[in-house]
Amino acid sequence: MKLKITLIGLIVVLLQGCAVGQRTVLSQADRGSIKSVDLYNLVIQDEVRPAVDISNVAGAMGGGLIPALIDSSINKGRSLSAQDVAEPLFFATDSVDFRKMLAKEINTSVTSLYTLRSQKDVAETKLLSDPDLIAKIKQLNEGENLLYTSSFYNLMENSKSIKVETVAFVFKKSAAAKSGKPKPIYFNRLAYISESVGNGGADSIAAWAKNNGELFVKILSDGAAEIAQVLKYDLQNSVQFECNKLVAADIFGLNGAKFNIKSILVEQKPTRAVVRNSADGALYSVPGTPVPSKKLNKKCKQ
Amino acid sequence: MKNINYLLVALLSLSVTPAFAKEAKKVDESVIEYQKKAVKTTVVDNKAKAKKKAAAAASQATEDVPTVTSCQVQFEAFQDLRLNKDTVGTNFSKALTPSGLDIWLNDAEADLWRGKVKTSSGKTLVLKPKLERLYTYAESMNLHGVMSLSVDFLLDGKLLETRKYRGLGSTANAWNAEHEYYDALSYAAHEAMPKVLKDIPSVCAKTKS
8 A cells, every 4th residue: 555645735844854755757848848947955954963763662553642752752862872972973074064065066967957047055054934935936937947955964874874865846937826835846855875884883983083074074975966966867857767677775764774675777887876766766876786676667668 | 564654653743743833833923022032041931940941951961060170261252153054953844043142152151151160269261162063953753952062272362272062952842832942952052061161170280281
């Protein structure tokens, strides 16, 4: 059974890292009509989030206040420990500005496809409220579309790897013509998962933090660049699912645990692969070579 | 099946927020004036309870005793070196942009530093605090606040050393009201700032040479 999420009602929430929902393909017709882009490249976080295994007593017990309070208490302790463990990394990287890294990469990607209304060298800090978003769409010029991205970066898997995740929307001017929430002509989730570093916990943190966070900065930059490339690819792609082979890839779920997905191999590079989740169309850049599946790709529709 | 469970947990967390949001709006309207004036270290609408909470957090964070040194200690005002001076996070529906941060930091110094150090006559150790990070975020059913600061310790105008400190403060996300996010920041300050006092004796000892 697949749950269909009403995408429109959750736009503000989706922009804050609780992203779920099916990809909305940017159709060929809509692609052709985009003359220029107003970019709102949002990064809410000031720092990387430390790796926390989220307690799921509430989920396991079917919800309710008591299980939720249990989760709250457990997670408070876990978050405090995670912050303590990651402290050396935070101290080594307090001048690292991910907003600048991402702005540079996304500007480069988007300007290779469209004219940008303006280029900022730092990503935005402010989440747009629903009225602000609607106002922004209304002030678009003819043929201009709003590209709204919101990105997050977390330490995962006991601090062994870094995940960068971006949700991206494209709105055209007419989206705000009617009352209610604006409907995007494109939506997708894009994620970058780094290679594993160290043995987890303090060991991995020490590796990330060494030499003023040299490795951390490098991987974060690679993540920003990869996300920008994957976004560029998806904005040029009007095919629902590529006619490529199926592979099994490891990604991270909402509670931080790793799990395996059936996906379509979009591109195999020397040290990593880009895959599309065959359930919801999200794109992932994962390290290494995903294991090929013996099943045929039945999603292939031209 | 696993994916659906994660989805249900996400939906559960999300569904809690909208139900409280309507009530939260009433609370938010009543504290708009509070927000405009300052982000205080105690909550305006229930000061006694908040003071008790803050005191409990402070005593959990560190021993609440004056630091005895053989230096005189002078605390300068915070320099705001944050890369992001616009926001301290979001509350799911909009950016959190409190005003009066300089007042809040001054209040934090008054509560947590000044008057907490017993000094005798001696050289004056000057502490120059710099705010590096200050933000809140929601995680599962909690709201967390993070404060990161660095402190320059100076003697006779010369820099002796710089030390860094961080604190995480947490509170349960009961109403998703803005003041709850600011509570988390207060708790973070109560975690981070007392750590500076603990270092004063050792830095002061270096001034004798």
